[in-house]
Amino acid sequence: MANHRFSSVSEEEPCCDISKKTKICLCVFFGLLIAVIIAVPVGILMWRHPLKEWKGKGTTAHFYEILLGRCYTYTQIVRPELGHKDCQKIGKAFTTAFLSKDPCSCTEQDYQPLLELTAQTVPCNKTLFWSKSSELAHDYTRVQGDLFTLEDTLLGYMADGLKWCGDPRSSEMNYQSCPDRREDCSNNSFSVFWNAVSKRFAEDACGVVHVVLNGSISNTFDERSTFGRVEVFNLRPEKVHQLQAWVMHDIGSVHSDSCSSSSVNNLKRILKERSIAFSCQNNYGPIRLLQCVKSPEPSSCRFYV
């Protein structure tokens, strides 16, 4: 622009003809504006998500309400003999175990108060373990009302299917993500919980105990599973004199004797070393019938007429 006159700004004056001071003010103003435009969303984002990001799914929505509701349902309806249990105290003990703590530094000690409040006697000969057979084992105890899987005890019933973790920088549960056992850390609040309750479930067992195993997979007895790592080694030989395995095969699969497989023999050996007798049955009748309910088509599910 050839016009170098400094004059009062009028409608026809080009924008570049403003004073240096005004230019500086405008630059600063726009600079600040841009900074604010960037900073505010980032700030909001950071304020809303200050928690550490993990690889696993976050705490279950409405975790506390579900926990409490289940505690009352169990102690008032499912097992009214436990009606004296204080669900408010139990709920508090549960959340205290992991809130405001590093979810990767969890120890069994954190859950001790909770374990004490939820102590429960499972009658002898009524304990049912399971490994790689969750659906079938639970279908069975739903029908066979006097057997207990861990998830049929108060604490197991409360926590079944839920996910939870906290954060040291917050008193809130982390609903965004929680540590994954493999990809983040193994001492996470979720895994430590299940190890602790499984251990106690095994320690409390007495008489003849049972386990439902999956004969249609190669590692029918998996030493890395919770059953293989924790439960088998916490059975008390002075209380448990026999473990009976029911090895189930998929309906319609070729009949195989998984009871004499090397993996099941491994289980037998471990128990022998611990002075616990072992017996095994392929395709235990009542559970076979349950499998047939799910897939009644194959001829093996017809009644003998």
Add this chain to the structure above:
Amino acid sequence: MTARGLTHSLLLLLVVVAGAAGARWRGEGTTRHLQSIILGRCAEYDALVNPDPRGRNCTAIWEAFKVVLVKDPCSVLPSDYDRFIDLSRHSIPRDKSLFWENNHLLVTSYSENGLRFLPLCSVLYGRIGDFLSWCRQENASGLDYQSCPTSEDCENNAVDSFWKRASMQYARESSGVISVMLNGSEPSGAYPVKGFFADFEIPYFQKDKITRIEIWVMHEIGKPKVESCGEGTVKILEERLKKMGFQYSCINDHLPVKLLKCVDHSTHPDCVLNSAAASREIPPLWAEHGASHIVPLLVALASAVHM
């Protein structure tokens, strides 16, 4: 909820009835911690079973339910639950509806928590009330934990009105193939001519949404078959459906359900599977429920010897 839960509830009821001779009503008293249980069930349904993308307000659902808790225990109408139903209703997938009479536990086991079928107790509003009891005290404002009225005490009681309203909704929202499980060993008849199914479900079936109705008449293992398809009250039901213009079919001891019933009676002769029979001998008559077979046999032998 399982058989053991119901058994314990019944035992508890007997103890309460025996002990508290002055109980006003015939039914179980209000379930303790009703609010926490209902809020928990709603939360669980929303978080784990069937999340609503618009988000369910469980507090609002509880507030809507709560209105009946201040009413006279014999003055609660099905319509008092209208708001509650409005907030908790959701669609029911086609072909998944399962109606029943005298089969509560079997239906719960068979439906597999709503995976295989979605009976009323697996739908949110049904889930909320399942196995619970509630009522206000007769002459005071608090809840009555001692006892609550049944239909024998008065018609417009809180629990029956709840199930009437819920049943109507459930029937209205059902579509496709409708399944009905009846108990053919029930002495008073498999199809109660006056009951929830007869009075609050069938009348609300939507003809244009239903393709056909399948009736399963189940019999208890080792017990007498009181009625089967085409007999007694089942015949009454079949004729009623025919008159209403529904396509229907009836099956005795529908195989998948019978297999489930057999889990508890696996050694009974009626429950031996083909594969089991092939691999070992059929168990002798005196296994499990064999006494019911042996005694008449012995009696027959004894009388034959006498003659």
